[in-house]
Amino acid sequence: MTAARERPRTASEIARAGEDEPLAGFSQLSFQRLVENIADGILVVDLAGSVLYANPAAAEIFGQPTENLLQVPLGRPVVTGDIAEIRVRRPDKPPAEVEMRVVEIGWNGDSALLASLRDVSAQRAADERQRQSQKMEAVGRLAAGIVHDFNNLLAVFESGLKLLEKQIAADPTNPRVGMLIDEVRARAANGGALTQQLLAFSRRQTLSPEIIDLNARIESLTHLFEGTLGRDIELKTLLAPQLEPVEIDPNQFDVALLNLAVNARDAMEGRGILTIETSSVSGVFGASSDLAGFVCVTVRDTGCGMSRETLAQVFEPFFTTKPEGQGTGLGLSQIYGFVHQSGGHVRIDSEIGMGTSVHLFLPRART
Amino acid sequence: MRTSDRTQGKPLLVLRLYIAGDASAARRALDARKRIIEAAAEPINIEIIDILERPAEAEAAGILATPTLSDETVTPPRRLIGDISNTAHVLEYFGCSNKDTTA
Ligand SMILES: Nc1ncnc2c1ncn2[C@@H]1O[C@H](COP(=O)(O)OP(=O)(O)OP(=O)(O)O)[C@@H](O)[C@H]1O
Ligand SMILES: [Mg+2]
Numbered sequence: 001m002t003a004a005r006e007r008p009r010t011a012s013e014i015a016r017a018g019e020d021e022p023l024a025g026f027s028q029l030s031f032q033r034l035v036e037n038i039a040d041g042i043l044v045v046d047l048a049g050s051v052l053y054a055n056p057a058a059a060e061i062f063g064q065p066t067e068n069l070l071q072v073p074l075g076r077p078v079v080t081g082d083i084a085e086i087r088v089r090r091p092d093k094p095p096a097e098v099e100m101r102v103v104e105i106g107w108n109g110d111s112a113l114l115a116s117l118r119d120v121s122a123q124r125a126a127d128e129r130q131r132q133s134q135k136m137e138a139v140g141r142l143a144a145g146i147v148h149d150f151n152n153l154l155a156v157f158e159s160g161l162k163l164l165e166k167q168i169a170a171d172p173t174n175p176r177v178g179m180l181i182d183e184v185r186a187r188a189a190n191g192g193a194l195t196q197q198l199l200a201f202s203r204r205q206t207l208s209p210e211i212i213d214l215n216a217r218i219e220s221l222t223h224l225f226e227g228t229l230g231r232d233i234e235l236k237t238l239l240a241p242q243l244e245p246v247e248i249d250p251n252q253f254d255v256a257l258l259n260l261a262v263n264a265r266d267a268m269e270g271r272g273i274l275t276i277e278t279s280s281v282s283g284v285f286g287a288s289s290d291l292a293g294f295v296c297v298t299v300r301d302t303g304c305g306m307s308r309e310t311l312a313q314v315f316e317p318f319f320t321t322k323p324e325g326q327g328t329g330l331g332l333s334q335i336y337g338f339v340h341q342s343g344g345h346v347r348i349d350s351e352i353g354m355g356t357s358v359h360l361f362l363p364r365a366r367t
Numbered sequence: 368m369r370t371s372d373r374t375q376g377k378p379l380l381v382l383r384l385y386i387a388g389d390a391s392a393a394r395r396a397l398d399a400r401k402r403i404i405e406a407a408a409e410p411i412n413i414e415i416i417d418i419l420e421r422p423a424e425a426e427a428a429g430i431l432a433t434p435t436l437s438d439e440t441v442t443p444p445r446r447l448i449g450d451i452s453n454t455a456h457v458l459e460y461f462g463c464s465n466k467d468t469t470a
Contacts, residue, residue: 049446062431072429075437075446076460084449085392088432089418089425095387098432100449 041098041117044107049075052107061098061119063090077102077115088117097121141317146194148330149255152262153191159227160184183223186254193251209247209342211365214278214297215239221254222276225261230270238277246295247365252338259331260299260358266322267303267356275300281361294344294361301357306350314348335360380411380463381440384451387433388419396434399452406454408464436461 035042041058045051054062054069062069078084079102088096099118104111164180218237225235257276264274277298306314313319315336320329335358339346343363350356384400386393400413418425418433428439431448438445438461451457458465 048443049448050443069431072431073443073446074431075435075448078447078449078451078453078456080450080453085390086432086434086449087387087390087392089387089422089430097390102449 041119043069043074043077043115043117044105045074045077045113045115046107047076047111047113049073052112058117061088061090061096061117063088063093063096077113094121097124142197144328145317145330145334146197148328149194149259149334150191152258152331153187153194153255155262156224156228156258157184157187157191160187160224162227163224179223183220186220187224190251190254194255208251209249211245211247212250212253213243213245214253214295214362215243217250217253218257218276218278218297221257225274229261229265229274232271233265233268234273236273236275238275240277240279243278244280244295244364246362248342248344248362249338252334252342256335256338256360257297257299259334263331263358264299264301264303264356266327267301267305269303272302272355293364295364297360297362299358299360300355302355305352305354305356306348307352311348311350315346380407380409380438380461382411382413382461383416383428383437383439384413385416385418385425385428385430385433385435385437388417392434393417396436396451399450399454399457402454403451403457406465406467407458408466411463 035055038055039057041061042053042055043051043058044053051069051072051074054066056066059066059069077100079100083099083101086098086100088098090096096119099120101116103114105114106112160180160183164177164184167174167176167180218239222235222237229235261274261276264272268274275298277296277300279296279298281292281294281296310321314332316329317333318329319333320327322329336346339360339362345361347359347361348356349359384396386396397415400415404411404413413436416424418430428437428444430437434449434451436447436451436457445461447457447460455465
């Protein structure tokens, strides 16, 4: 090929040709210096797997003087694709993670293999540290979220016990006693499920969906809200009859509703109306195609409402407008995580001074 | 071919696969080992040696790096180092025939 002859041939062109001729423009000596000073390890290995040449960087990777490498049967280096990963064991040092590339060359008139070796141990170790710290960060966030939800649960727990106390003092034979005990027990189950989340984190199974009746779930949960919300907040429930069942994790749902109720309580500063409503989407929002097939739970309050800027950030973990010690900013991020993992959507309608409505669109169970 | 003195059902080609722990390269090598055994036309025995568990054996055999697939019944040992996932290439290198080509 005349075109190729017009410029000096590259090392790989010469190697491919299997020839052993000096490179145009390079003396043998400067070429040798190049190979001896290059950062990558270079081995020339014959087809039977004996090392014919090793540069200083290769000796460094193997942690042995060059002469030693020339005596042991290394083996024929093979690469399928671009590179092979090998691990080099070396005397008195931890093993090296090495990327190996192999090309065929001519060497003193015979076919041989040129293996170039790059020590990527430091890079690998840094990647691993980074992965580890990302995982720790995720665990930290999850733990903070669980502590947050736990605190809310404890408040409900406490108010349940107070109600129970009053009921027992007033009339221990009233069937409400048994009902309250059941409710408190259900909150204990929510708490147990939260700790399971942390344990299940490594297995990545955070949701255990079941087919549930949202109305029943809400009714049971709100029995205990009374004490948590305070005397001057009125609780209304507007539950659509014949609501389709949904397939979601019931514990996560309870926690989500609790987080919404606590947010509403805080927004109303002790006075107002909290409404929990359920509906089939088609009825309320029109048959907008992307939301058909969803059931909606709305938590509405008559509190302070939110500005646009706040609204834009509420789902971010740790975003809060509350003073330190009163808000961690994890309530709505739990809700966002839960609803999205369940295949649903969250929408918030809010304006300053006009109250807030949070809509959870949850997918109907497939029947 | 090395089939001459092999009796049926008794592996005569005995190889050793040196790996280190369960790094991804080691796992790939173990997968390749299975495929090599399946593809071989003759019985073949590939012993696995984890050099983290048995460093003395790696030392004695002069293993410089893993994964290495080694036939130590010959002197000097015949070895492949690196990626042994090309089954046909591996079998050919160790002088063993492939099921597909000998049917
Ligand atoms: N119902 C609501 N009315 C007005 N503002 C709200 C309402 N719900 C949430 N917000 C705003 O969104 C922010 C984030 O809410 P989120 O529940 O995630 O955290 P938080 O309530 O501040 O803290 P935490 O829930 O951890 O105690 C709140 O600080 C508040 O500014
Ligand atoms: Mg909150």
